[in-house]
Amino acid sequence: MSYQPLSRRNLLRGAVLLGAGAAGVLPAASAFAAVPKIYIDPGHGGTDSGAVGNSLQEKALTLAISLKTRDILKANWSVDVRMSRATDATVSLTARTNDANAWGADIFVSIHINSGGGTGFESYRYTSASAGSVRLQDNLHAKILAATRAVATVTDRGKKAANFHVLRESTMPAVLTENLFIDTAYDAGLLKRADFINATANGHAQGIAAYFGLGGGGGGGFSTIVDNASSRFTGSGNWAASAWSAQRYDADYRYATPDTTTSDAAWYKVAIPTAGAYYVDVWHPADTGYNNATPYIVAASGGNQTVVVDQRSGGGAWRNLGSFNLAAGDYNAVGISRWTTGTGYVVADAVRVRK
Incomplete structure (x- = not known):
């Protein structure tokens, strides 16, 4: 001002x-x-x-x-x-x-x-x-x-x-x-x-x-959320938008068909202030038509780590993937891959990273 x-x-x-x-x-x-x-x-x-x-x-x-x-x-x-x-x-x-x-x-x-x-x-x-x-x-x-x-x-x-x-x-x-x-x-x-x-x-x-x-x-004084509608979310044209489920985090979410030949990951870019351990939480709507083995990718400092989540249950709330060592910087920190043998749509909604 x-x-x-x-x-x-x-x-x-x-x-x-x-x-x-x-x-x-x-x-x-x-x-x-x-x-x-x-x-x-x-x-x-x-x-x-x-x-x-x-x-x-x-x-x-x-x-x-x-x-x-x-x-x-x-x-x-x-x-x-x-x-x-x-x-x-x-x-x-x-x-x-x-x-x-x-x-x-x-x-x-x-x-x-x-x-x-x-x-x-x-x-x-x-x-x-x-x-x-x-x-x-x-x-x-x-x-x-x-x-x-x-x-x-x-x-x-x-x-x-x-x-x-x-x-x-x-x-x-x-x-x-x-x-x-x-x-x-x-x-x-x-x-x-x-x-x-x-x-x-x-x-x-x-x-x-x-x-x-x-x-x-959040405990450690840092918490940030990246929603799929944000410019900090990137995904190919295979990731369509939907507002069908009332369990979505905000206005809409993305969904894609599973693929056993390519990752085609959607990524959430997060600004990590300092290197250290952070909790990664995810939000997704749940439905019997969604994937029962959705691979979430965390770009940890020691290499990518994958956590598989059943998106047919536990929707409409934050789900903790665990604690991960993340490097400082502004980069694609969390992704969701289409590469799964699970059945049903793979859903990308919101991600939270916190201390």
Whole structure:
């Protein structure tokens, strides 16, 4: 989020009427819903690109971080997540806060990228913030710095307060994060790295979990999901898309006929932040017409390892393939092969890699 020119700062501030929840008090732990309602706001979008620099656009970066944050939260904890936008859509500031307020969100987290020639990370609460906003900022700030500093050198610009619309007009604890400077070469270099984007998203998720006292979730502080609809999934034209099963992870999944002569694997590209042991989980719908011996391939550091899964049962949930030593880097880490003597369609849906 840029502070230059001044008109853009005024856009973030919006109208100056105070929101009803601006000076609210922190609810007791028992006041939270059994399933926390988390509102994530990817800054800008659509006709509003936000800050630009070094061949990057703020709106694209905030959406990428927000989607990954949502996926990590849903993969590791029982939470309800709503987003102001999940695509490159134009959404006004008023529409964002109105939507969060009407939904009854427990917290509001707005994700931005900075500009103006500086470097590092900073976070904002409202100028007369509630105790809940202060505590949310404390948790987010600490966890985001810890996660990003695990993969890079990041300057701490501090915890700040500002009269931004999304902080003022939301009726629940609210924090806005500024994740590096898009117009600074060093920061932009980090924002172009998949492992840094993953770390930033993980920091947001861990900070939110800490605020609600949800515990460690994935345990080691890293978790990422790659769905078949993602650009990080690749498969030949033999892998068709279907939304037939309600057990699918998201909008659809892929399926292919088995083949005893060629692998024709579909692959999930994963950014592994550091070398080490990781759990690999898979999600698939189950049906009697699906394959009873589907080969999953894990590109472990010592060589590919294959785990055979019966996709006729255990669908609609995460299934653990085991723990594998993975090298650091951004590469095709998990695959699904068509090469099997099993019968029925081979299905590729979603993959999760976590510590």
